[in-house]
Amino acid sequence: MPVRGTPIALALACLYIVLAAFPMAVAILGPLPPPRGPGVEFGVALGFAALGMMGVQFALTARLRWVSRHLGQDSLLQFHRVAGIFAAVLVAGHVAVLITADPAFAAFFDPRVNLMRAGALSAACAALVLVLVLSILRNRLGIPYEWWRLTHGALSMLVVLVAAAHVVMVGHYAGPTWKAIAIVAVPAVAIALLVYVRVVKPWRSGSRPYRVAEVTRIGERVWRVSLEPAGHRGLSFEAGQFAWVTFADSPWSIRQHPFTISSSEHHPSQLEFTIKELGDFTASIGSIRAGSTAYVEGPAGNFRAGDQAGGLLLVAGGIGITPMMSILRTMRDAGDRREVVLIHGVDTMAKAVFAEELGVLANELNLHAVHVPQHPPEGWTGPSGYVTREVLDRAVAGRNLQGWRVLICGPDPMMDGVEESALAMGVDRWNILSERFRVV
Numbered sequence: 001m002p003v004r005g006t007p008i009a010l011a012l013a014c015l016y017i018v019l020a021a022f023p024m025a026v027a028i029l030g031p032l033p034p035p036r037g038p039g040v041e042f043g044v045a046l047g048f049a050a051l052g053m054m055g056v057q058f059a060l061t062a063r064l065r066w067v068s069r070h071l072g073q074d075s076l077l078q079f080h081r082v083a084g085i086f087a088a089v090l091v092a093g094h095v096a097v098l099i100t101a102d103p104a105f106a107a108f109f110d111p112r113v114n115l116m117r118a119g120a121l122s123a124a125c126a127a128l129v130l131v132l133v134l135s136i137l138r139n140r141l142g143i144p145y146e147w148w149r150l151t152h153g154a155l156s157m158l159v160v161l162v163a164a165a166h167v168v169m170v171g172h173y174a175g176p177t178w179k180a181i182a183i184v185a186v187p188a189v190a191i192a193l194l195v196y197v198r199v200v201k202p203w204r205s206g207s208r209p210y211r212v213a214e215v216t217r218i219g220e221r222v223w224r225v226s227l228e229p230a231g232h233r234g235l236s237f238e239a240g241q242f243a244w245v246t247f248a249d250s251p252w253s254i255r256q257h258p259f260t261i262s263s264s265e266h267h268p269s270q271l272e273f274t275i276k277e278l279g280d281f282t283a284s285i286g287s288i289r290a291g292s293t294a295y296v297e298g299p300a301g302n303f304r305a306g307d308q309a310g311g312l313l314l315v316a317g318g319i320g321i322t323p324m325m326s327i328l329r330t331m332r333d334a335g336d337r338r339e340v341v342l343i344h345g346v347d348t349m350a351k352a353v354f355a356e357e358l359g360v361l362a363n364e365l366n367l368h369a370v371h372v373p374q375h376p377p378e379g380w381t382g383p384s385g386y387v388t389r390e391v392l393d394r395a396v397a398g399r400n401l402q403g404w405r406v407l408i409c410g411p412d413p414m415m416d417g418v419e420e421s422a423l424a425m426g427v428d429r430w431n432i433l434s435e436r437f438r439v440v
């Protein structure tokens, strides 16, 4: 079934390849220098490929709204992580292959030959290793997310700057001035993207502040936070999308967290977030005072119900219910009578936030809502335990899911299992959307 957005996603994937191949294309365009043997040329090609991939990494994390709307921020970040590891392998290959093919290349790291060059290349290699190690071990090392993000950006920028300078200074493939300028454009665009994310976006958010209207505990370690625009019309978003929220007097605070908007898209001036205490920041949500200032950057993400004719199967685990609430509230406000099956996996029924409201929505919408407690109360006759294929089959009860959209948000193992089951149940791959709250 054709899905709107899929050709755009494919076009963006092609654009990625074109951009990543840009330094290589610059190298081979125009008259070529005499070849230096296959080993050396292969090693050099690895370096150009690495520079291209590292440069595009900045675009993947630039929170470009249009891109995230079609590819999903979650997929972009997963891809960013894999691409980063691959680019680092290319850099290692570049160094190893060149020195193996011609040991004279080891002189690039020899401070006695050229102190500045050896220092810069060694620092860039060390920065690259640090970027990888800190990204992989961040949680285990207990590094606060905000500090990791700042260090990650600074070290990555150093790597790309040194890499581009290295290509220009070696000059073998970047001799003509136009080639040198094209290579220097890679870090220049990366810096521009960094400035866009760290300067332009906060500055824009600063001109559209919000006032915290209400902070209410609605369940065990779960809070509802409502925001009202201060002097503007609010945020136009689509149900299911999220935003980066800063609860501070200044939009420049490094403490900015992604939260899904759980209110209806038909009320852009009454933004509601449902936040679960999870770590340092979220544990302090209850201390945010009504009347204080907040900043909202967004919306972002492609986790949306769409407007296709088929029904919706919404599968949430725990706090993953937040985008589903936005979708259901929006459908209620729009009088949308599409068929919806909602499955909410919860630890216990006592922790099933929104259970009451879902009961009301079931009467207002064409909604069948099913709770799946892992630890059911005594006498429970509904499904319990994990959200398995059997649970899904029972909830959809013989409905033909062809043309339906499936939206999944919850813990990773649940999401992986449901994605697989949805495919086996005949749902089109492009109609299965997932949102992972865990940022890798």
Ligand SMILES: Cc1cc2nc3c(=O)[nH]c(=O)nc-3n(C[C@H](O)[C@H](O)[C@H](O)COP(=O)(O)OP(=O)(O)OC[C@H]3O[C@@H](n4cnc5c(N)ncnc54)[C@H](O)[C@@H]3O)c2cc1C
Pocket: 073, 139, 144, 145, 146, 242, 255, 256, 257, 258, 259, 260, 261, 274, 275, 276, 277, 278, 279, 280, 281, 282, 283, 319, 322, 323, 435, 436, 437, 438, 439, 440
């Ligand atoms: C797209 C998306 C939507 C989300 N929607 C909701 C929601 O509706 N309700 C809800 O309760 N939670 C939501 N989350 C999760 C929420 O962002 C984290 O629970 C919160 O940021 C944790 O911060 P902490 O300091 O309390 O915990 P920590 O223990 O410091 O962090 C726990 C983990 O959360 C992630 N994280 C922390 N800070 C940030 C940050 N500034 N930016 C990105 N990731 C970070 C990191 O992976 C970190 O390891 C969402 C996450 C994403 C990615």
